[in-house]
Amino acid sequence: AQKVTQAQTEISVVEKEDVTLDCVYETRDTTYYLFWYKQPPSGELVFLIRRNSFDEQNEISGRYSWNFQKSTSSFNFTITASQVVDSAVYFCALREYNFNKFYFGSGTKLNVKP
């Protein structure tokens, strides 16, 4: 069965701290896609990144970086030097190659305090 687990319900950090959001997934498919979305207080989900299962290269985009470990079925997201504007709920999602449904985790609420 497909499942995405975000064990961290809520994280609070002080501005400029680094923070890592964990995502663990389950799938029987050998080809799949993983995503991270940000949901700020305004409510609209914002796409951050997509990663294909056959591409394990880690990615960095500014202060954001993603660590994909197929061996542990994890796709973790790190924010370096966090800022107050990073405060939001972050969702990890899985889509299998042969299906068009997205499976979302329950989200991690990140509070960045000044």
Add this chain to the structure above:
Amino acid sequence: DTGVSQDPRHKITKRGQNVTFRCDPISEHNRLYWYRQTLGQGPEFLTYFQNEAQLEKSRLLSDRFSAERPKGSFSTLEIQRTEQGDSAMYLCASSLSTGGRRDYEQYFGPGTRLTVT
């Protein structure tokens, strides 16, 4: 504005009433999805369309729910005989599929918050 739009943004209705939501996807996107999100949870898939064809429906979508995308552009989601358990945020997303089973990332609208009293 070229993003996904949804209307209305908020809807308060009494139990037993019917409600209809509208979603306008990004214009060149051929796939459209509906999700439901309750407080503290991630979005749950309800259904999706490829152009005007409804290709998949979740078991969450009871017979009180119906969705259409008549011309492959905008979509409507109707809930008949609303129940308090239907209170949630209803999200629409769209994506571009270029062939085969490939799909690109989904872009979400702001959602319609439904409150059933």
